[in-house]
Amino acid sequence: MTIDGYTVSPLSFNGGDIGKLSVCGSANDLSVRGARPQYLALGVIAEEGLPIRELMTYMESAANVCRSLGIELVTGDSKVVPRGQVDGLFLSTCCIGRTTQTTPLGAANLRPGDSIILSCPPGMHGATIAAHRYGLKVRGLSSDCAALWPMIEPLLPVPGLRCMRDCTRGGLGTVLCEWSEAAGLGIEIDEEMIPWDEATLSVCDILGFDPLHMAGEGCAAIAVSGEDPDRALGLLRAHSLGERASVIGRVTEKHQGMVGIRTVSGGTRLVDRPVGELLPRIC
Amino acid sequence: MQVRRPDDMRERIRMLSGALRGLADRPVKVMEVCGTHTVSIFRQGLRALLPPDVELVSGPGCPVCVTSQGEIDAAVSLAGLSGTTVATYGDMLKVPGSGTTLEEERSRGADIRVVTSADQALSMARGDRKRNVVFVAVGFETTAPATASVVIDAVREDLDNFMVLNLHKSVPPALEALASDPEVKLDALLLPGHVSVITGLEPYRFLPEKYGIACAVAGFDAEDIMLALVEVTKQVRKQEPLVASLYGRAVRPLGNTEARSVMEKVFTMKDASWRGLGVIPSSGYSLREEFSRLDVLERLGMTVNSTLPPEGCMCGEVLKGLIDPPSCGLFGASCTPVHPVGPCMVSTEGSCAAFYRFQRGRRTDWEHLP
Numbered sequence: 001m002t003i004d005g006y007t008v009s010p011l012s013f014n015g016g017d018i019g020k021l022s023v024c025g026s027a028n029d030l031s032v033r034g035a036r037p038q039y040l041a042l043g044v045i046a047e048e049g050l051p052i053r054e055l056m057t058y059m060e061s062a063a064n065v066c067r068s069l070g071i072e073l074v075t076g077d078s079k080v081v082p083r084g085q086v087d088g089l090f091l092s093t094c095c096i097g098r099t100t101q102t103t104p105l106g107a108a109n110l111r112p113g114d115s116i117i118l119s120c121p122p123g124m125h126g127a128t129i130a131a132h133r134y135g136l137k138v139r140g141l142s143s144d145c146a147a148l149w150p151m152i153e154p155l156l157p158v159p160g161l162r163c164m165r166d167c168t169r170g171g172l173g174t175v176l177c178e179w180s181e182a183a184g185l186g187i188e189i190d191e192e193m194i195p196w197d198e199a200t201l202s203v204c205d206i207l208g209f210d211p212l213h214m215a216g217e218g219c220a221a222i223a224v225s226g227e228d229p230d231r232a233l234g235l236l237r238a239h240s241l242g243e244r245a246s247v248i249g250r251v252t253e254k255h256q257g258m259v260g261i262r263t264v265s266g267g268t269r270l271v272d273r274p275v276g277e278l279l280p281r282i283c
Numbered sequence: 284m285q286v287r288r289p290d291d292m293r294e295r296i297r298m299l300s301g302a303l304r305g306l307a308d309r310p311v312k313v314m315e316v317c318g319t320h321t322v323s324i325f326r327q328g329l330r331a332l333l334p335p336d337v338e339l340v341s342g343p344g345c346p347v348c349v350t351s352q353g354e355i356d357a358a359v360s361l362a363g364l365s366g367t368t369v370a371t372y373g374d375m376l377k378v379p380g381s382g383t384t385l386e387e388e389r390s391r392g393a394d395i396r397v398v399t400s401a402d403q404a405l406s407m408a409r410g411d412r413k414r415n416v417v418f419v420a421v422g423f424e425t426t427a428p429a430t431a432s433v434v435i436d437a438v439r440e441d442l443d444n445f446m447v448l449n450l451h452k453s454v455p456p457a458l459e460a461l462a463s464d465p466e467v468k469l470d471a472l473l474l475p476g477h478v479s480v481i482t483g484l485e486p487y488r489f490l491p492e493k494y495g496i497a498c499a500v501a502g503f504d505a506e507d508i509m510l511a512l513v514e515v516t517k518q519v520r521k522q523e524p525l526v527a528s529l530y531g532r533a534v535r536p537l538g539n540t541e542a543r544s545v546m547e548k549v550f551t552m553k554d555a556s557w558r559g560l561g562v563i564p565s566s567g568y569s570l571r572e573e574f575s576r577l578d579v580l581e582r583l584g585m586t587v588n589s590t591l592p593p594e595g596c597m598c599g600e601v602l603k604g605l606i607d608p609p610s611c612g613l614f615g616a617s618c619t620p621v622h623p624v625g626p627c628m629v630s631t632e633g634s635c636a637a638f639y640r641f642q643r644g645r646r647t648d649w650e651h652l653p
């Protein structure tokens with residue numbers, strides 16, 4: 001079971017809207033734990049004055065995700081609050097799923113030599129929202145907001161599947177830092193192997209953000225045992241969401257609790273996680 | 284942040300690193316003046332690729348880092364005024380004044396908004412004539428022209444609800460202060476490309492001529508920086524210091540004359556207090572008489588208090604390149620990006636933050652990475 005609240009400004013963005021986001025987000029949290037999302041409860045808090053028609057389009061996109069995943073909406077609640085008390089619309093979803101995994105997936109399963117796979121370009125959702133927020137127009141920019149279950153389901157029987165995470169708030173960098181700390185192992189990644197999205201990089205360039213800190217909403221980091229990353233990779237690439245999946249690094253015994261990256265220039269540094277809200281730099 | 288990846292980037296950087304190794308026949312202390320350079324060097328992990336004789340130190344070119352605590356306090360107290368919106372660049376939000384930060388005040392309900400340009404602040408003032416909008420204007424020659432131009436617009440449009448807390452500073456006088464400081468002893472400087480587009484090369488000529496410092500104006504990606512390091516190392520080796528421009532045709536000897544004339548029209552130079560460096564003569568941009576009614580300090584009769592740096596914080600020494608951040612006793616102990624003590628740990632462009640985030644101290648030994 002998972003629960004999460006969703007606020008996003010703008011409510012509708014290139015690649016999705018708050019309705020789609022609210023179902024994908026909670027369903028993805030279950031999916032990466034190996035559980036098929038099955039039941040959903042939805043809470044709606046709307047600001048007075050939000051056009052009904054607009055609200056209905058968000059509900060429709062939420063319903064679409066439910067239909068495509070076979071999720072049953074079992075209960076819900078809605079409230080209207082006076083102007084100014086929420087920013088347009090606030091959704092919260094609670095999702096229940098069922099897992100058939102015998103050993104739970106988690107960072108505790110990580111072993112030196114494991115491969116780290118990334119399913120798609122990191123940071124696309126975060127970059128899309130940031131561009132909107134700071135008034136940037138970048139061609140080809142779109143959120144990766146998507147339900148991961150159909151891509152993940154075929155992976156679950158792969159022996160040696162260690163753990164998975166959707167790289168939401170804090171981005172890929174944060175997920176890897178959490179893994180390395182939780183497992184007490186090091187992680188090394190290669191910037192050249194990451195399947196970058198050019199538009200996301202442009203936004204980060206302009207605002208001074210680290211693309212490894214930008215959130216995705218349909219992007220999973222997956223750790224599998226080192227011997228056979230190809231099988232997992234093949235299964236991922238067979239799905240449209242995982243077309244650009246790539247092995248980006250590995251788990252090591254060295255530099256425990258830290259994540260190192262070989263940069264595109266061939267230099268090396270640590271990967272950190274962002275502190276607080278990402279704020280654009282001065283010039 | 285640069286993540287461009289031409290196919291043979293690693294190969295080209297490797298060759299430049301080899302060239303640097305061959306050229307460095309004596310210790311060369313190079314200061315990268317600008318925070319954007321600092322971040323790029325760390326983000327690309329370039330320190331790991333330098334020969335031991337080439338030492339990089341970070342300079343005072345992070346606008347947030349050199350903003351004094353008293354100036355932050357002034358911004359905070361403006362945010363507390365009723366009917367007032369404070370608009371500023373994102374980096375400023377987390378910098379501690381003597382009591383609190385703009386971010387904390389925002390969470391307590393103050394109307395503080397992040398803008399990415401001076402224009403956006405002016406639009407806020409246009410949009411709601413009943414609210415006062417104070418633009419906290421920070422930065423060097425890159426952002427000062429934009430402030431100058433909104434000041435002109437605000438006067439033309441008679442927007443009397445728009446005011447500026449003007450904290451703009453100028454890079455060349457700070458370099459003069461460093462160059463003339465007998466303690467500092469720099470061999471070379473990497474000068475920021477974007478500032479130089481505005482200032483031109485003339486204001487830097489005194490560096491090689493008077494102080495024998497090798498200079499290169501450089502762009503911000505890894506290759507630009509490595510090329511600039513090769514250039515200054517060559518100058519040091521030949522003992523022929525000069526100001527080389529590697530930033531392409533955008534940098535003209537006299538700079539961007541249009542931007543400079545707008546700045547000339549709006550600003551006059553005054554002495555300014557830099558955090559860590561003290562008062563530097565003629566290093567601050569101040570609004571000329573005819574624009575002074577936009578100056579929020581003047582309009583409200585406020586003054587900026589001078590305050591002492593936080594105890595134990597060695598930002599001053601860091602900004603002068605006298606010590607590297609891990610040499611500060613508080614580094615990584617009581618001062619981290621989550622609980623910063625000084626501004627050099629707050630700003631994403633501060634060198635303490637860069638040392639902590641990207642190296643966790645001095646370590647660059649990730650040699651066995653793939």
Ligand code: SF4
Nearest residue numbers: 597598611618625635
């Ligand atoms: S580590 Fe912290 S206290 Fe020390 S100089 Fe840097 S910012 Fe100041």
